Structure formats: structure tokens, C-alpha cells
Amino acid sequence: MNSKRQNRSHRIARVLCPILPTAGRPVCLDESEANHLHQVLRLRNGDPVIALDGKGAEVSAQIQYREKTIWLVTGMQNPSRRLPLDAETTPLVLEVAILKGDAMSWLIEKAVELGVRRLVPLECDYGVVEIAKKGTEHFVERWQRIADQALKQCERLHQMKVDSPRSVPEALKERAPHRWVAIEPSAGFTEARPIEFLAQELHVMIGPEGGWSPSECDVFRAELKQGHLKLASLGPLVLRAETASLFVMSSALQAKIN
């Protein structure tokens, strides 16, 4: 029983490059992807990789060291694959409060695996993470890096874009035909109901551990009156913010594959 199956990390390495190589047209990898192949995976000249453009296409290639850069070379016969967005993602845009360190990384990873199309981090009044200090850029880069890493791991072809963080009122400026807001029973709203997962794009807003603030609730009330959003009920128990998100992402996937 000790002969473990070949470890996943021994699968052919996957590498993101926005423009894929074609026969006779090698492409140069950006520094961070090159460093990963060289220093972490210790790949050598001629080793096979799978190059993905993050927009739905991949192609098998070999790596070629040229001085301090790494290039990808492919041929006419190299296997390639292309998938439409719908085939591997759900029509879900997750608008979620920025969670504390590990929970946020974890959530992003799971969002990619479960096929979420786009993730919008919300800076909520009662959120606990202050991103102003380190600068928004720092966070967005880190989150996108986590998402891209998960992309390769789960063999997804379309990048999940992590947007810049925004407040609830800013997020609501992006009009969505179907937007649901997860509301705790204690927030004093009635008429919450289970989300209907449709084939069309769906935005779902999920608040921080501390709940929505009174001023955010006022904004929701105004939007509700105008029919711009619906209130979502997520079952009988008290869910943490990341569990609520997972529940919504999983339900969207379940609706899609059924």
C-alpha cells in the first residue's frame, strides 16, 4: 500500500502567458513565471510545459533558456485545447467583504476551483481588514497571484479576475440584472429567500463577519425599492462570511451541472 500514486506536483507544469507561442513564434515568459519554473520547479532546457493564456486556450510547449530569460517554443503538432467561458465557469460574480488573511486567500482559491467568473472585494464599514495602509495595489496583486496559482492547479483555462476593492455604494454603481444581497436575519429585513441560480450573470453580495452597517442597509433599502436587488436567505444556521461565500459558489456550480 506504500506505492503512492505519482504526486500531483509531478504533473506537467502549467504556465500563464498572455500570448501563446505558435509554430515558429516562441514567446518570452514574464519574470515571475520564469522564476517559478527555474527556481521552484527547477525545470531544464527542453522540459515540457502547458502554456495557458488565461482567456480559454492552452498549448503544449517546451522551455528554452536564453541567457537570463525563458522562452516557450511549440510546433504545429503540439496538442492544444480551447474552451468557451461557459463550459468551465458559472455565471457568478462574487462581491464579498475583504476577509482576514488566510480566509481571503482560501476563499479566492476555492472561487477559482468552483468556477466563479469574477471576484469583487468589498471594503465594508464593518470590515476588519484595513488595506489603505499597505496600498490597494499590493493586495490586488497578491489576490490575483493566488487566483492564478489556483487556476493552474485546477486546470481551468479562464482567469478569474480579482477586481480592485470598492465600497458597497461603488459596487452597486455597476448595474446587474440579477443581484442578491445576503442578509442576516438580525438586520431587520423581511422577505429574504433562496437565491435562484439562472443561466444569466448573477451578482451576489456577501458582508463581513460584523454584518452590514446601518448606512449600507440604507443603501440596500433604496436599491430594493427600485427593484435593483433581492435579499438572499442562506439557510437556517449562522454562516461565517467565507462559508456563506462557499455555499453560494457551490450552489451556482450545482445549478450549472444539473
Added chain:
Amino acid sequence: MNSKRQNRSHRIARVLCPILPTAGRPVCLDESEANHLHQVLRLRNGDPVIALDGKGAEVSAQIQYREKTIWLVTGMQNPSRRLPLDAETTPLVLEVAILKGDAMSWLIEKAVELGVRRLVPLECDYGVVEIAKKGTEHFVERWQRIADQALKQCERLHQMKVDSPRSVPEALKERAPHRWVAIEPSAGFTEARPIEFLAQELHVMIGPEGGWSPSECDVFRAELKQGHLKLASLGPLVLRAETASLFVMSSALQAKIN
């Protein structure tokens, strides 16, 4: 915007005691629950708590220090609550490979929040956690403690029991009218399909990162022939073991609340 809402940890403490106090019949807390109230939450004589029996009932009570023990006292007028199992759990028994440290704790916590009824840890041939060294008891106690902690956090009333670990063949000895096994496309089985979530009890088996072993697959084939299990497909992407579990738990909850 800085006046954060009262922190969740300031909610009234919840405490597990298998036999609830009634008017005139105080009960003595076990050592670990008493220590938690005393040393972690620093509660004082007369402080209110909510006592839950883990079997569907809770009652408001006050704590009373008596020498080195803590007792719970309640009265006729104290609010109480009782819920049937169906009201707050899904009919899901999750039979899942033992995952590495954090992933397992995390999975157990989420399972409680998402209403899983029972969790059976599987010792799989390709699993990565060796529990024999530290002894099974140690692990089961730790897992149950995590589950009970989550129980209080999410205000669930029915304990999620974490069973003793067992092998796949042993787990299959427990006959289940509806058992699904999550199979990777690469395992060479055909006819996997999305799980049908029913009102009846449903067992779902999820393997380790490394997949099922050939001998486990043989066992599944034999069970399949006899109609004792079905093969589950979990969507187009490659899910990690914990994501697959979350997907299944969430889908069961979604099916229940819809």
C-alpha cells in the same frame, strides 16, 4: 464609521452539557467546558449562558461556582428552544479522506455550519495523514472538539458526530440506500453523474488528493455491480478534496432550502 458593531464573541456564551439543567435541578459542567468558561471567557458567578445538549435542545441558565466546579442553574421562566434534526441539518453523511491538519479542521468546521449530519473520516490507501502513530483516539477527540466549537459558533443544536476513522471497505459495510462516490475522470470509470440530493439520508464518499487506489477502485466496482453505490461527477474542474467536500455539503443545503 469606526463604531464597530458588538463583536460576536460578546454574544452570550454557549456551553455543551449532555443533560440540561431544569428548575431546581442544576447540573455540573464537565472539566473542559468549565475550564473554557472560567479561563478563556472569564465568566463570573451569575453570568448568563446558553446550555445546549447537542441533541436539539437549549435553555438559558446562569453559572454558579462551587469550589472547583461550575454548575448551571435555570428556572421555570428561562427561555428554551428545541428543534427537530431535520430543521437544521441536511440528510448528508460525509465520508471523507482524512486531510492534512488545517484542511481537516477547516472542513469539519464548515461541515457543522453547512448542516452535515455526520462525518466519517476515511483512512485511504493514498491518504497522506498517518494517524496510527499518535493513536486514533487523539484525532477523534480533537476533531469532535472542533465540531463542538463550531456548533456553538453557528448556534446549531444537534451535534455533528465525527466517527472513528475507517478504511473504505469498512465504511462500505455500513449499508446506505443512497451512496455516491466522487470519482476523478482519470480513474477510468464511466457513467458518473451529478448527485441527486433527496430528502432521504445520503452518503457521499470523497477521496484524498492522491485519488482512490486500484484496490479501492476494485471494491467500488464490486459495489457498483450490486447497485450499492453511484458515481458522482462534481463538475468540469479538478477540485481539491476539501473543495469537493464543500461543494457536496453546500449543494445538499441548497437542495434542502429550495
